[in-house]
Amino acid sequence: MHPDSQGAEPNAETHRAPADLELHRVHKTFGRTVAVDHLDLRLTRGELVALLGPSGCGKTTTLRIVAGFERPDSGEVWMGGKPATRLPPHRRNIGIVFQNYALFPHMTVGDNVAYGLRRRRVPESEIRPRVDDTLAMVDLNGLASRYPRELSGGQQQRVAVARAIVIRPAILLFDEPLSNLDARLRQVMRGELRSLQRRLGITALFVTHDQDEALTMADRIAVMNAGVIEQIGTAEQVYRWPATRFVAGFVGECNFLDAIVQGVEGRFGCFSIGPVVVRVGFAGGAVASGTVGSVALRPEDISIVDSHGEPPPQSNVAEARTLDCVYFGSKYHYKVSLTDGPDLLVCRQRDARAPLAPGTHVRIVWPWDCGVFFTGKS
């Protein structure tokens, strides 16, 4: 079953609330390169949307347009229902967390965090307690009089977050904020940032190239490629029902198997992959028999089963031989080769069974429901 996951259109059916941030046909070129291609995006109050994509896909440019550091060539930006396209950055009510923290080195942590409040002419008597409260929120009690250079990377990141949230902005912008942290710290910060954002209920736009970040943190993920949002949806929608080949390959591991259409029966299509005929859920409507394309299959959807015994109902079955095995601690990645067919990656959680040696003859199965077919050559 394929729940509706949207392509590049703004989603209006699930969220009735007014948009906190809206980009309408935003277009930006640098010289001859199109960085952002007539992009539409809508964020409702309190949601965290991740802009996920490879380097150069336009996600950072989009963020900078929202911030006001770049002016789009055409299109509009609306914030809180009011036009913001021509507003300079200091008049938009935003908070930004940069990848390299961008803390003012000549000011103390306290002055860094207080900077936005001072620019907004908040009375000094109110600034001190607000700064202290916010520092407590990010677990940096008592560090207000230190200088950024005296803090660790993780602490500096928290100061940057505190500085952005203390002003209670309408929109929080994150520009790959965790990329400079080590893996362990990144995981910790992911959870903390998410719970902080949820607790404060601030609408947030999070730019990242790390799909784990996007999958674990975002309410919705917008997968970008070459200036275009190829798909926007929840983590599950994007992962299990990718709208395009790019999304399937970028988010998580994916096998792409050359396939030829044999026919369509109800909500399943019949495709031949090498000598094997498989059924894959297909909602694409009428497609001529003989059309060439690829079936995208997640490694963890494929199971290696006992060659004897009944295959489970509504499953595809194929004979294969293991080529090699990579150990990931909690799971194994097997490279298997279908008999007279292509190679694919199978992921199996570690269990009581012994790992399979290369060259073992196996039977692989996967449900008809798993996998997506894309037309066109891979």
Add this chain to the structure above:
Amino acid sequence: MAVFFVAPIMTMLLASLHRAQSGLTGSDLTLANYVRFLSDFVYYRVVWRTLQLGLTVTLCCLVLGFPLAYSLARTRGSARRGLAVMLLLFPLMTSVVVRSYGWTILLGETGLVNAMLTGLGLTAGPVRLLYTDTGTVIALVEVLLPFMVLSLMAVIQTVHRNLEEAARSLGAGVGRVFLDVVLPLSMPGVAAGSVLVFILAIGAFVTPALIGGARTLVIPMLVYQQAMVVVDWPFAAAISFIFLIFVLLLVRLTAHFLESHRRWRGAR
């Protein structure tokens, strides 16, 4: 190093300790030349004038140089920036004598500057610029501006663009970003550039001589006068040596300030 630097200074020092009459030899050394310079009010006026000129030129270079240095530092594309820097440095490859002579033409009554001023209606008639202090300042600023701009440019480039963007996102307008972020973090460049321009300005000879004429008597011209016109070499040497000590102290102080600032900035 010893031959081309230390030896001449030693000779000068030695010369300054003699009297003009006894020539540069003779064993009776005296500090009379130093006493004479430091005690006569006439010379204080010269010193004051020189320092005034230096400060004015430095300030003008700062005010004019900072915006220029900023836009150069923030130019995107190393090719474009390289070209701009080359244009900035071209004048330095011309002799200062030639440039100063050029200014005598520009600043004259019928020169380009006056033509522009009267043409734009800013003044009623031609303004006297040649052989004035103002003219000297203008010419010196043009000559020394590249030094200030290069010094500022180098330091502004170390101020990450993100810092300015962070300030803007937090509500700072352009002016505030400059005052809160750019200027404080550029202070080392400001200090280095200012001291460099100041030292070059107070040591300038050709430009004040050509543009200021006999009216602007600064220390370098005084030294020239004493050495070549009055032919009192020891006195000229004494003045030079005092001047040298002053400049060395200034450089030392600046180096100290820059070093402590660097330590304060620390590792980021």
